[in-house]
Amino acid sequence: xxxxxxxxxxxxxxxxxxxxxxxxxxxxxxxxxxxxxxxxxxxxxxxxxxxxxxxxxxxxxxxxxxxxxxxxxxxxxxxxxxxxxxxxxxxxxxxxxxxxxxxxxxxxxxxxxxxxxxxxxxxxxxxxxxxxxxxxxxxxxxxxxxxxxxxxxxxxxxxxxxxxxxxxxxxxxxxxxxxxxxxxxxxx
Amino acid sequence: xxxxxxxxxxxxxxxxxxxxxxxxxxxxxxxxxxxxxxxxxxxxxxxxxxxxxxxxxxxxxxxxxxxxxxxxxxxxxxxxxxxxxxxxxxxxxxxxxxxxxxxxxxxxxxxxxxxxxxxxxxxxxxxxxxxxxxxxxxxxxxxxxxxxxxxxxxxxxxxxxxxxxxxxxxxxxxxxxxxxxxxxxxxx
DNA sequence: AGGCCCATGTAATCTGTTACATGATTCC
DNA sequence: GGAATCATGTAACAGATTACATGGGCCT
Numbered sequence: 001x002x003x004x005x006x007x008x009x010x011x012x013x014x015x016x017x018x019x020x021x022x023x024x025x026x027x028x029x030x031x032x033x034x035x036x037x038x039x040x041x042x043x044x045x046x047x048x049x050x051x052x053x054x055x056x057x058x059x060x061x062x063x064x065x066x067x068x069x070x071x072x073x074x075x076x077x078x079x080x081x082x083x084x085x086x087x088x089x090x091x092x093x094x095x096x097x098x099x100x101x102x103x104x105x106x107x108x109x110x111x112x113x114x115x116x117x118x119x120x121x122x123x124x125x126x127x128x129x130x131x132x133x134x135x136x137x138x139x140x141x142x143x144x145x146x147x148x149x150x151x152x153x154x155x156x157x158x159x160x161x162x163x164x165x166x167x168x169x170x171x172x173x174x175x176x177x178x179x180x181x182x183x184x185x186x187x188x
Numbered sequence: 189x190x191x192x193x194x195x196x197x198x199x200x201x202x203x204x205x206x207x208x209x210x211x212x213x214x215x216x217x218x219x220x221x222x223x224x225x226x227x228x229x230x231x232x233x234x235x236x237x238x239x240x241x242x243x244x245x246x247x248x249x250x251x252x253x254x255x256x257x258x259x260x261x262x263x264x265x266x267x268x269x270x271x272x273x274x275x276x277x278x279x280x281x282x283x284x285x286x287x288x289x290x291x292x293x294x295x296x297x298x299x300x301x302x303x304x305x306x307x308x309x310x311x312x313x314x315x316x317x318x319x320x321x322x323x324x325x326x327x328x329x330x331x332x333x334x335x336x337x338x339x340x341x342x343x344x345x346x347x348x349x350x351x352x353x354x355x356x357x358x359x360x361x362x363x364x365x366x367x368x369x370x371x372x373x374x375x376x
Numbered sequence: 377a378g379g380c381c382c383a384t385g386t387a388a389t390c391t392g393t394t395a396c397a398t399g400a401t402t403c404c
Numbered sequence: 405g406g407a408a409t410c411a412t413g414t415a416a417c418a419g420a421t422t423a424c425a426t427g428g429g430c431c432t
Contacts, residue, residue: 002283003419009290019383032285039420041385062429064383076293083294087283087302089309092352094278095190097220099271100348102197103341105264106271114275121277146366147373153291156366160288160359164280167355171348178334178344185335191391207411227392229413250401252411 004052005082006033007043008075011053013151015068018044031129031161044069052078100175108179115176122169129162192240193270194221195231196263199241201339205254206232219317219349232257240266288363296367303364310357317350 009032010016010024021044022037035043047053052075055067071079096118099111136155137145146152197220198204198212209232210225223231235241240263243255259267284306287299324343325333334340 006286009286032289034279079290080294083287084298090282091222095275097345098194098197101220101341101345104339106268110272151292153289156363157285157289163355167351175344
């Protein structure tokens with residue numbers, strides 16, 4: 001039951017609509033969790049019913065109206081309670097890893113293409129995260145920001161996201177190179 | 189629907205029972221996916237009904253009997269078909285990251301303890317994976333093994349697992365250090 | 377004119393987790 | 405004597421994904 005806490009954590013910094021939240025959870029900004037719009041709308045409705053967030057309608061004439069949500073005191077208390085509970089270990093769950101596990105039995109061509117594609121995707125995320133980090137720390141150095149900045153939580157999770165994607169990219173490139181060399185060797 | 193493919197990939201190298209598979213998927217060996225025993229028993233039953241694996245009963249007198257499963261030709265074909273399909277991007281989904289995202293609002297003490305604990309857990313996995321890699325390559329160098337080894341799939345996925353845990357450990361240590369310094373500063 | 381963005385949901389299905397159930401053997 | 409390991413499941417519930425549904429505004 002951690003989606004609710006991810007939503008609460010995301011709403012700490014700013015009021016967001018379900019739609020904005022969905023974009024954040026789809027990619028990038030909220031790189032500490034992932035969820036689809038449907039889940040978020042449902043979760044926001046539950047959180048509101050339980051009094052952990054409150055929504056206020058914002059009327060727009062050029063766009064459809066939207067509801068902005070913010071965390072209540074009860075919501076913050078729930079987050080704090082959650083922060084004291086035990087963590088499950090974090091596991092990787094990735095189609096591409098399953099395919100590489102079977103690499104010796106499935107033909108390298110398609111795998112190499114997929115690894116290359118994934119590496120490019122990781123590169124895009126690396127740039128995105130790099131930009132977000134720069135934006136958050138502003139003109140301060142990283143060390144200075146982490147020592148005295150006000151809201152370092154999102155910065156720290158973004159750092160993890162960045163390192164994760166760098167790991168992804170490096171591994172994909174190296175793995176693709178190895179498979180490429182082996183197929184070249186076999187063809188000789 | 190990737191658990192079935194993870195199971196097939198795990199059974200490529202050796203015949204395994206549901207129980208052995210469960211141990212592998214719980215931690216370590218099959219670091220490319222994760223699943224609980226119940227899921228695996230259910231999935232094996234489905235896979236057998238669909239003819240993608242076959243089980244053979246092994247009678248043991250000192251222990252309960254077990255059923256060892258191996259991948260059929262149809263199972264291998266299914267894996268190969270899967271290997272050609274598109275991948276979903278891989279996301280991190282981690283309680284601890286949610287908590288760090290909210291770090292500025294939840295009190296650092298408990299977080300620091302959890303980060304330290306997670307770092308120790310990562311260390312244990314790093315040692316485990318290091319040992320597995322050494323075992324797989326035997327007396328060959330890594331380069332030599334990756335060039336000419338027969339089954340490099342599990343080696344490659346284990347490398348990713350190792351790098352992931354190293355990333356985890358480093359980030360946990362650094363994050364804990366930052367939070368520790370900030371709380372020390374606040375207390376002055 | 378066609379496609380994407382904003383904006384919010386419902387319904388059906390599939391996956392994953394938690395709780396329960398059994399029973400012998402081996403290790404401390 | 406009590407806990408851990410081997411070995412296999414069922415049943416109930418929670419969480420996530422896929423498909424469907426609506427409708428105006430903006431850009432090319």
